Amino acid sequence: MSFIPKPKVHHPSLQKNELGLTRRDYEGAITTLCAGCGHDSVTAAVVQAFWELSIAPHRVAKLSGIGCSSKTPAYFLRDAHGFNGVHGRMPALATGANAANGDIIYIGVSGDGDSLSIGIGQMSHAIRRNVNLLYILENNGVYGLTKGQFSAAADKGSMSKKGEPNTMEAIDGALLALTIGASFVARSFSGDKAQLVPILKAGLTHKGFAFVDVISPCVTFNDHEGSTKSYAYTREHNVEIVQADFVPPAQAITAEYDAGTVRNVMLHDGSWVRLRKLAKDYDPTDRDRAYGCIRDAQSKGEVVTGLLYIDEGSQDMHGHAGTIGEPLTTLPYESLCPGNDELQKLQARFR
Amino acid sequence: MDRVNDFAFKIATANGTGSASANGLIMQAIFRMGVPVTGKNVFPSNIQGLPTWYEIRVNRNGYTARTAQFDLMVALNAATYAKDVAEVHSGGWLLYDSSWPLDERLKRPDITYLGVPLAEMCNASFKGVRERILMKNIAYAGALAALLDFDTEIMRALLTEKFGRKPALMDSNQKAINLGFDYAKAQFDCPLPIRLEKLDKTKDAILIDGNTAAALGCVYAGATVGAWYPITPSTSLMDAFSGFCQKYRRDEGGKNRYAIVQAEDELAAIGMVIGAGWAGARAFTSTSGPGISLMNEFIGLAYYGEIPAVIFDVQRAGPSTGMPTRTQQGDIMMCAYASHGDTRHICLYPSDPREAFEFAVKAFDLAERFQTPVFVLSDLDIGMNDWMVPRLEWDDSYRPDRGKVLSAEELESAKTFSRYLDVDGDGIPYRSLPGVHPKGAYFTRGSGHTKHATYTEDDAEYTEVLDRIDRKVQRAARFVPAPVVRKAAGATKLGILTVGGCHAACVEALDRLAKEGVAIDYMRVRGFPFGDDVRKFLESHDINFVVEQNRDGQLRNLLTLDTGFPMERMESVRYYGGFPLSATHVIDGVKAKLEKAA
Numbered sequence: 009m010s011f012i013p014k015p016k017v018h019h020p021s022l023q024k025n026e027l028g029l030t031r032r033d034y035e036g037a038i039t040t041l042c043a044g045c046g047h048d049s050v051t052a053a054v055v056q057a058f059w060e061l062s063i064a065p066h067r068v069a070k071l072s073g074i075g076c077s078s079k080t081p082a083y084f085l086r087d088a089h090g091f092n093g094v095h096g097r098m099p100a101l102a103t104g105a106n107a108a109n110g111d112i113i114y115i116g117v118s119g120d121g122d123s124l125s126i127g128i129g130q131m132s133h134a135i136r137r138n139v140n141l142l143y144i145l146e147n148n149g150v151y152g153l154t155k156g157q158f159s160a161a162a163d164k165g166s167m168s169k170k171g172e173p174n175t176m177e178a179i180d181g182a183l184l185a186l187t188i189g190a191s192f193v194a195r196s197f198s199g200d201k202a203q204l205v206p207i208l209k210a211g212l213t214h215k216g217f218a219f220v221d222v223i224s225p226c227v228t229f230n231d232h233e234g235s236t237k238s239y240a241y242t243r244e245h246n247v248e249i250v251q252a253d254f255v256p257p258a259q260a261i262t263a264e265y266d267a268g269t270v271r272n273v274m275l276h277d278g279s280w281v282r283l284r285k286l287a288k289d290y291d292p293t294d295r296d297r298a299y300g301c302i303r304d305a306q307s308k309g310e311v312v313t314g315l316l317y318i319d320e321g322s323q324d325m326h327g328h329a330g331t332i333g334e335p336l337t338t339l340p341y342e343s344l345c346p347g348n349d350e351l352q353k354l355q356a357r358f359r
Numbered sequence: 360m361d362r363v364n365d366f367a368f369k370i371a372t373a374n375g376t377g378s379a380s381a382n383g384l385i386m387q388a389i390f391r392m393g394v395p396v397t398g399k400n401v402f403p404s405n406i407q408g409l410p411t412w413y414e415i416r417v418n419r420n421g422y423t424a425r426t427a428q429f430d431l432m433v434a435l436n437a438a439t440y441a442k443d444v445a446e447v448h449s450g451g452w453l454l455y456d457s458s459w460p461l462d463e464r465l466k467r468p469d470i471t472y473l474g475v476p477l478a479e480m481c482n483a484s485f486k487g488v489r490e491r492i493l494m495k496n497i498a499y500a501g502a503l504a505a506l507l508d509f510d511t512e513i514m515r516a517l518l519t520e521k522f523g524r525k526p527a528l529m530d531s532n533q534k535a536i537n538l539g540f541d542y543a544k545a546q547f548d549c550p551l552p553i554r555l556e557k558l559d560k561t562k563d564a565i566l567i568d569g570n571t572a573a574a575l576g577c578v579y580a581g582a583t584v585g586a587w588y589p590i591t592p593s594t595s596l597m598d599a600f601s602g603f604c605q606k607y608r609r610d611e612g613g614k615n616r617y618a619i620v621q622a623e624d625e626l627a628a629i630g631m632v633i634g635a636g637w638a639g640a641r642a643f644t645s646t647s648g649p650g651i652s653l654m655n656e657f658i659g660l661a662y663y664g665e666i667p668a669v670i671f672d673v674q675r676a677g678p679s680t681g682m683p684t685r686t687q688q689g690d691i692m693m694c695a696y697a698s699h700g701d702t703r704h705i706c707l708y709p710s711d712p713r714e715a716f717e718f719a720v721k722a723f724d725l726a727e728r729f730q731t732p733v734f735v736l737s738d739l740d741i742g743m744n745d746w747m748v749p750r751l752e753w754d755d756s757y758r759p760d761r762g763k764v765l766s767a768e769e770l771e772s773a774k775t776f777s778r779y780l781d782v783d784g785d786g787i788p789y790r791s792l793p794g795v796h797p798k799g800a801y802f803t804r805g806s807g808h809t810k811h812a813t814y815t816e817d818d819a820e821y822t823e824v825l826d827r828i829d830r831k832v833q834r835a836a837r838f839v840p841a842p843v844v845r846k847a848a849g850a851t852k853l854g855i856l857t858v859g860g861c862h863a864a865c866v867e868a869l870d871r872l873a874k875e876g877v878a879i880d881y882m883r884v885r886g887f888p889f890g891d892d893v894r895k896f897l898e899s900h901d902i903n904f905v906v907e908q909n910r911d912g913q914l915r916n917l918l919t920l921d922t923g924f925p926m927e928r929m930e931s932v933r934y935y936g937g938f939p940l941s942a943t944h945v946i947d948g949v950k951a952k953l954e955k956a957a
Contacts, residue, residue, distance in 0.1 A: 137620075
């Protein structure tokens with residue numbers, strides 16, 4: 009149960025970040041998920057990413073929908089406001105909160121059930137609006153909390169625990185995100201923290217909707233032979249196509265790789281995401297290529313991972329709405345109310 | 360019979376032909392003559408070509424309810440001609456376009472036919488199909504001006520205000536007015552016995568629709584986030600909010616001190632409002648019944664998670680798609696208890712645009728004070744029709760009641776913070792907003808939680824929070840606008856209890872019944888939960904007529920549920936056909952029940 013608080017004991021030798029905080033300061037309650045759940049590894053990566061970025065936990069708002077994945081915001085950043093909403097509708101809550109106060113760092117955690125069935129509309133429209141939000145889709149291809157039904161992300165031909173095959177095509181969240189104009193699309197694997205942490209950091213820093221699809225195996229209902237979202241299958245078929253490194257603003261870029269294989273993309277706060285291309289000709293700013301690359305891999309039964317697409321030139325929701333560059337929540341009332349004189353003047357219109 | 364400043368007429372056209380501007384001109388001209396006037400737009404759920412009517416009631420006594428008695432019909436739609444002829448009050452008049460012959464079979468001996476060759480005159484005077492059609496409307500306004508004795512100077516002034524900067528349009532409009540006016544003057548005995556005469560009864564009034572007024576209330580309340588999905592008849596509310604914000608909330612650099620999000624659906628719209636309310640903004644949505652149906656799940660989350668939200672429900676005729684352009688009070692029950700599980704919501708019921716303005720402001724104060732969703736239940740008639748109401752006033756000393764929100768300093772100095780703890784014994788806990796202080800952090804959830812905002816499946820911990828929320832909302836009964844009461848001249852055992860847009864019809868009915876010797880006390884509830892005064896009113900009468908606009912007597916049901924007053928002692932008077940309520944509906948209903956009782 010998520011009400012069990014984790015003891016907040018600090019070992020003196022624990023490494024501290026720029027704020028003087030240790031990783032323990034970024035943790036939350038003890039997980040209530042099954043032992044070995046991929047989601048817990050994602051949580052650990054989230055903790056690591058926030059700690060490395062030295063973000064003050066209380067400046068973060070963490071939101072989620074309903075499902076196993078959506079429980080996880082309770083397990084990180086205990087000093088941040090959390091909001092466990094209704095099924096599939098975290099994007100609306102995040103959109104509203106962000107509209108009200110765009111100065112907070114928003115992280116949304118969802119699953120394939122939450123995002124690709126009931127929530128497919130809301131996720132799509134949050135992408136379309138480019139809400140400034142790190143959106144993690146913890147993808148296990150199965151409904152865990154209701155005990156093992158296929159989700160819309162289950163691959164065609166994959167087997168349920170009871171041995172029934174899934175006969176319908178899967179909805180690929182990353183492809184969907186690319187198609188509808190996402191400004192940041194990545195895919196990773198919960199078992200690959202080295203890859204996931206820099207992606208999460210880049211996603212947190214990206215000004216806009218950062219979509220991160222994380223294959224996160226369900227040990228209880230979808231880790232058997234015949235499942236394409238199992239640990240074994242993912243490890244075997246994972247093709248890392250772009251390796252992302254996150255470089256904070258103050259650090260210089262050093263030429264560590266062959267010039268032709270590295271691409272540096274500057275994020276809005278002056279930090280860099282360094283993309284090392286493992287596949288020839290891969291261009292992470294070419295939406296069509298990214299799309300083709302995912303499709304090609306799918307046809308071979310492979311899962312491409314890495315930061316697949318990034319567009320740092322896009323406008324986020326506040327840009328589209330033309331809002332003032334400060335939280336609407338702290339605007340003084342005097343600047344919002346036109347007053348009685350104006351009301352009397354206005355009413356000439358109604359005579 | 361003296362029919363000066365006391366009559367009604369109706370204009371039948373097809374929609375999409377531009378008659379709205381002519382009808383608006385007529386309304387405004389009467390209003391500027393100082394004569395109380397009401398306009399009801401009876402329009403189809405369609406963009407072009409279907410029948411539409413505009414009803415105008417002129418009443419020197421200031422009765423603004425709809426009347427179904429029409430003295431004059433302007434019948435310009437062949438498709439509805441038979442129905443329109445039949446609706447004219449005996450002894451009345453019918454104005455028709457005599458460019459075409461009249462269907463003799465539909466002639467009535469008891470009314471006077473006034474043929475004006477509108478199409479013929481406009482075809483001769485204007486070029487192009489579009490202008491000819493548009494000017495035909497203005498020409499009937501001109502004919503009416505002669506027949507009903509409008510002040511032509513006022514009409515000219517209105518045209519100048521509207522088209523002052525477009526001389527070509529000004530000229531054609533004036534020309535069209537003159538065509539109709541001169542023809543009527545020459546051919547008929549002008550003015551008719553039903554006619555206008557200048558009064559001074561509108562100088563402190565305005566003509567405004569409830570959606571515009573509610574939007575203005577949102578601006579004055581300091582609302583900064585509006586999220587919505589287009590739906591008739593609420594769309595013009597957010598449109599108006601957008602317009603006012605562009606006027607009042609845009610800084611010199613063109614940056615906005617507001618955010619309006621057109622959501623993908625109502626499910627998202629309410630989610631955005633709740634997210635924004637959670638983050639600390641005054642946020643609202645405007646919708647109608649179908650939207651509320653969709654929002655139900657999220658509304659329960661806001662109730663249980665204790666998040667302020669303001670929801671305008673501009674009611675229309677249901678169920679399902681129903682009649683989207685007709686009015687009703689069909690959402691009274693749904694809003695009071697929206698969502699699954701045990702919920703109860705604060706509801707405000709404005710009766711006209713002025714109250715829509717005032718209650719909009721009140722709704723935000725209550726939502727933040729009580730940390731819960733608040734409904735403002737308007738309806739299509741209030742929301743979309745122009746009403747004559749007293750000028751809106753604003754008290755500049757007003758400051759928003761943001762409720763119990765802890766600042767960074769307060770959190771810093773606090774020993775502990777428990778989001779759902781009843782510290783003050785009034786059922787209202789303290790809130791913290793995201794991003795303010797680490798000590799304010801808590802987890803908002805729709806799942807079972809303790810007073811410390813931790814997850815629970817324990818019966819005692821769960822019920823403790825649920826019961827407190829019930830006490831909290833019950834307490835709001837003392838803070839919602841008090842009922843309006845009008846005592847009969849003498850003691851009576853009869854009472855009328857009603858809600859919202861029924862007010863104008865009820866007040867007129869009470870006066871007319873009083874003249875017939877039937878004295879009735881009157882109460883109009885303006886907020887839910889109901890206060891003690893509501894039950895006391897009901898108890899002090901032998902027969903209570905509950906007047907409302909829905910099939911099932913939802914207000915009557917709600918009165919019994921909330922006050923425990925027995926339903927048998929309330930007589931239900933209902934009209935739910937989609938038109939605004941008329942005094943006749945009330946009088947007929949009351950009399951029928953009285954006869955039955957006798």
